[in-house]
Amino acid sequence: MGVQEDPRPSGGLHGLYGVQFAGQSLYSDDEAVKTSIMDSSTCESQEGVGSSRRLLIRRLWQQRPPCLKPIHCSLSCDKHVGETIANVVTSLPFIVLGLQTPRKNLNTALYANSLIGVGIASSLYHTSRGEIRKYMRWADYTMIATSTLCLSRALRDENPKFLMAASTLLLPFQPLMVSAIHTGIMEVSFAKRASIEPELKMAHNLHKMSSLLGGALFIADDVFPQTSYLHAAWHLAAALGVSTCNKLLE
Numbered sequence: 001m002g003v004q005e006d007p008r009p010s011g012g013l014h015g016l017y018g019v020q021f022a023g024q025s026l027y028s029d030d031e032a033v034k035t036s037i038m039d040s041s042t043c044e045s046q047e048g049v050g051s052s053r054r055l056l057i058r059r060l061w062q063q064r065p066p067c068l069k070p071i072h073c074s075l076s077c078d079k080h081v082g083e084t085i086a087n088v089v090t091s092l093p094f095i096v097l098g099l100q101t102p103r104k105n106l107n108t109a110l111y112a113n114s115l116i117g118v119g120i121a122s123s124l125y126h127t128s129r130g131e132i133r134k135y136m137r138w139a140d141y142t143m144i145a146t147s148t149l150c151l152s153r154a155l156r157d158e159n160p161k162f163l164m165a166a167s168t169l170l171l172p173f174q175p176l177m178v179s180a181i182h183t184g185i186m187e188v189s190f191a192k193r194a195s196i197e198p199e200l201k202m203a204h205n206l207h208k209m210s211s212l213l214g215g216a217l218f219i220a221d222d223v224f225p226q227t228s229y230l231h232a233a234w235h236l237a238a239a240l241g242v243s244t245c246n247k248l249l250e
């Protein structure tokens, strides 16, 4: 493995939900065992069934599969120089897409710039090594979340102001949640537009296929961390998905 980082980093951004290291649960195994022993003794004497249920939920949460943990492509991508080159090369289409995105108004211009930012942040993350890498990863995920927020704004100016303000505030701390919410808004807009504008049908079908492929590759990248180039393939599927979204802005 080309890049091996300390699996228990301290300080900085570590510990924020969005930058928690995959494979590391909120509790260490020992702590989890201690917690469960303490919890089981107190629950019997004090709260009974309610505590047991909470304990069961906590145990299930701790034992959830890696694909349900917040950050993917954790420590295993960029295993060797070839994979780093593939990851950087497959980040470049986002810069090209950003340059091609129609800039009709401030919102679309912000979205176009955010795509260029995604390509740059991704390239920097994949080429970074050592202590700075975890900050670069945070920048990479935050930039992706920023672009989903900008796209949702560019597509739907009538998004509730509270949602947009809350998303902006949450960007640095919960990038995955912001990405999920605004990707959802974009998917609904795309499906609605495709249902009334037949010329968007083709782009929407391509978008659905690339989203499914991207989702499968995202999970595969996490489940098979030793398999090279899965992350680069995910970059390509995501870039294809983004290119179809540009049809909505034309």
Ligand SMILES: [Zn+2]
Binding pocket: 073, 087, 122, 126, 231, 235
């Ligand atoms: Zn990447």
